[in-house]
Amino acid sequence: MTSGHNVRATVFLQCGAMYKTEGPEELKPVGETEFVNGVAAMSASGVYGESRACAGIVGHADLTLGEKVTPCWRRTSGRGAGAFGASATGPRRMRT
Numbered sequence: 001m002t003s004g005h006n007v008r009a010t011v012f013l014q015c016g017a018m019y020k021t022e023g024p025e026e027l028k029p030v031g032e033t034e035f036v037n038g039v040a041a042m043s044a045s046g047v048y049g050e051s052r053a054c055a056g057i058v059g060h061a062d063l064t065l066g067e068k069v070t071p072c073w074r075r076t077s078g079r080g081a082g083a084f085g086a087s088a089t090g091p092r093r094m095r096t
Contacts, residue, residue: 001051009055012036026061026068030075033059 001007020031040054061072 001053002049007051009052011056011058012039012054013058014060024068024071026065026072027075029060029062030072033057034075 001010014029014032016032018032018035019028021028036054036057040052040057042048043051043053043055061069063069
């Protein structure tokens with residue numbers, strides 16, 4: 001992000017890293033989203049420059065789990081099902 005290009009922000013796409021090692025299987029992907037949200041918060045502080053790493057986060061939830069997937073949405077968003085991103089002002093709901 002400091003190679004001379006004007007990178008203003010990045011979007012993180014879930015890649016299967018930092019999953020939780022304990023707890024219900026359907027909640028394991030939440031670990032990655034929580035980790036990346038922390039990276040976004042550090043970047044949003046401005047300490048690392050003007051660019052915003054992980055300004056958008058695309059997470060994963062196994063929708064084939066039916067109602068069992070609801071806790072996964074709630075853990076990552078705090079507001080129920082939908083798409084969410086991070087910004088300098090914190091998480092925000094995006095249109096789905």
